[in-house]
Amino acid sequence: MAITIVLTNQKGGVGKTTTTGALAAGLGKRGKKVLAIDLDPQGNLGFSLGLDIDEGYNIYDVLANDVPVTAAIQQADNCDLIPSNILLSQAEIVFQGNNRQMLLKNALRPVMAQYDYIVIDTPPALNILTLNGYTMADHLIIPMSSEILSLVGLVQLQETVEAVKDSVNPALNVLGILLTKFNKNTNLSRDVLEMAETIADQAGSVVFNAKIRSSVVAAEAPAHGMCILDYAPDSNPAWDYRAFIDEVYRKIEPREGK
Numbered sequence: 001m002a003i004t005i006v007l008t009n010q011k012g013g014v015g016k017t018t019t020t021g022a023l024a025a026g027l028g029k030r031g032k033k034v035l036a037i038d039l040d041p042q043g044n045l046g047f048s049l050g051l052d053i054d055e056g057y058n059i060y061d062v063l064a065n066d067v068p069v070t071a072a073i074q075q076a077d078n079c080d081l082i083p084s085n086i087l088l089s090q091a092e093i094v095f096q097g098n099n100r101q102m103l104l105k106n107a108l109r110p111v112m113a114q115y116d117y118i119v120i121d122t123p124p125a126l127n128i129l130t131l132n133g134y135t136m137a138d139h140l141i142i143p144m145s146s147e148i149l150s151l152v153g154l155v156q157l158q159e160t161v162e163a164v165k166d167s168v169n170p171a172l173n174v175l176g177i178l179l180t181k182f183n184k185n186t187n188l189s190r191d192v193l194e195m196a197e198t199i200a201d202q203a204g205s206v207v208f209n210a211k212i213r214s215s216v217v218a219a220e221a222p223a224h225g226m227c228i229l230d231y232a233p234d235s236n237p238a239w240d241y242r243a244f245i246d247e248v249y250r251k252i253e254p255r256e257g258k
Contacts, residue, residue, distance in 0.1 A: 004139070026229060034119060038121050039084065043058075064094050070110065
């Protein structure tokens with residue numbers, strides 16, 4: 001059965017989609033069978049991994065139109081992927097019913113046994129799409145840029161996680177906070193790290209040892225439809241993401257008894 005990892009932060013611009021793409025591709029490079037899912041209506045994950053997101057079915061078709069999940073799966077270089085669609089922005093209106101937070105989990109049941117990992121990119125909001133991700137997640141990863149404003153909202157996110165654990169997913173685990181745009185030589189990054197460690201401790205989690213350094217290649221890679229690990233494999237962010245993926249792998253595999 002697939003291990004599900006959800007990348008989440010209600011603040012935009014923190015490197016969440018870049019991190020999702022790097023994690024999915026990096027696990028795929030390890031020989032793992034990976035399905036990436038884009039729950040963000042902007043559709044950037046599919047675009048950044050080289051897919052034509054306007055071609056074929058997408059996750060909105062699966063959740064709203066009862067299209068079989070197998071029909072929406074496309075192939076990227078190192079993983080399979082279900083792209084997003086701008087129509088997902090209507091999710092709060094379209095997805096109704098008492099079990100609407102279970103839509104994604106129910107839709108994915110037919111393929112869960114086919115993958116080692118499912119990696120999900122969520123929108124920068126705590127909405128029904130994010131809640132669907134939390135409901136089926138084994139682990140949450142919170143990318144956070146090294147800025148004071150990135151700390152705002154983490155308390156609300158923590159409250160949402162606790163509510164999900166108390167209701168539909170008691171096994172939900174916050175695997176860690178990943179600091180992006182990090183510069184160890186600045187007081188700001190060091191201050192944010194200290195505060196993030198305090199928040200993580202309160203949530204029973206940690207800040208990953210790996211920190212993602214800033215570089216223009218992180219912005220260039222999606223424009224070329226490539227994961228940063230392939231676009232600039234010797235760049236600082238690529239080395240940092242490989243260290244992060246190693247850390248995720250070490251944390252999860254023993255936990256899952258593999």
